[in-house]
Amino acid sequence: MTSTLASPVPAPTSAPLLSARDLRQSVSGRAVLHGIDLDVDAGEHLAITGPSGSGKSTLLHTLAGLEPPSSGHLLWAGEDRTGDREAERARHRLLEVGFVFQQFHLLRGLSLFDNVVMPGLLARTSPRRSVLRRGRELMEQLGVGELAERGVGEASGGQLQRVAIARALINAPRLLVADEPTGALDSAASATVMDALAQVSAAGTTLLVVTHDPEVAARADRVVRLEDGRITGITPPVPEPSAAPPDRAGSGRSQHRAGRG
Numbered sequence: 001m002t003s004t005l006a007s008p009v010p011a012p013t014s015a016p017l018l019s020a021r022d023l024r025q026s027v028s029g030r031a032v033l034h035g036i037d038l039d040v041d042a043g044e045h046l047a048i049t050g051p052s053g054s055g056k057s058t059l060l061h062t063l064a065g066l067e068p069p070s071s072g073h074l075l076w077a078g079e080d081r082t083g084d085r086e087a088e089r090a091r092h093r094l095l096e097v098g099f100v101f102q103q104f105h106l107l108r109g110l111s112l113f114d115n116v117v118m119p120g121l122l123a124r125t126s127p128r129r130s131v132l133r134r135g136r137e138l139m140e141q142l143g144v145g146e147l148a149e150r151g152v153g154e155a156s157g158g159q160l161q162r163v164a165i166a167r168a169l170i171n172a173p174r175l176l177v178a179d180e181p182t183g184a185l186d187s188a189a190s191a192t193v194m195d196a197l198a199q200v201s202a203a204g205t206t207l208l209v210v211t212h213d214p215e216v217a218a219r220a221d222r223v224v225r226l227e228d229g230r231i232t233g234i235t236p237p238v239p240e241p242s243a244a245p246p247d248r249a250g251s252g253r254s255q256h257r258a259g260r261g
């Protein structure tokens, strides 16, 4: 993988990139999340599954800083950010978190390229020229470089979702969150989006993906199962290879990483 997709080198810390501690969230006055404890390591690829209405989107939005939790704590690289004000959370979202949605949420009045670079230009952290270069490189790497000048109505769903992934990466976020990224796609288009997410993960960006699709979940390092606003299980999606020695201490993902503390 070339450098454009690569996540910035994380600050030297042993803390998980993201930690939730007894996280609770209400939506329209109704309790939706009832005490979530979860650690997500830098570079990890986590899937969140569960029945409709179980609170997956609410959990993703809360972890990503779209809404402050009703109670509990949210830590970013070991630092408690629960009390951040909206302006701080907005800056954090712009620079540290990329968002991908089921319906792409690309702006129709802009070219696909302008969609990709817009958050980079808004951030004002890099010169315009380097944002434009990064936008071109991201689109190339995600296989949509030739669509730069097209509009939203002139590309397929799978292509639009890869454009949305490029946009999500324009500010080199440490975390990418995706809510049902293949939910609006047929299986061929889903495969191209799954490959794109795998590419992003391989380049080191931490991924949180809400999905109903077992194939999407199977690509993750761990799968979190949510039911009625509670974590009811965390599993590695793929069994350990049977040829491996039974005790491979230190390898693979621990089931117990979440829920501690």
Ligand SMILES: Nc1ncnc2c1ncn2[C@@H]1O[C@H](COP(=O)(O)OP(=O)(O)OP(=O)(O)O)[C@@H](O)[C@H]1O
Binding pocket: 027, 028, 032, 050, 051, 052, 053, 054, 055, 056, 057, 058, 059
């Ligand atoms: N804007 C809202 N107003 C009122 N209740 C809401 C709102 N958004 C979500 N809820 C409620 O919060 C609960 C959790 O919703 P959430 O969208 O997080 O579930 P989900 O697991 O993402 O579901 P789905 O798989 O259908 O996307 C549900 O009971 C839902 O009805």
Ligand SMILES: [Mg+2]
Binding pocket: 056, 057, 058, 179
């Ligand atoms: Mg949802």
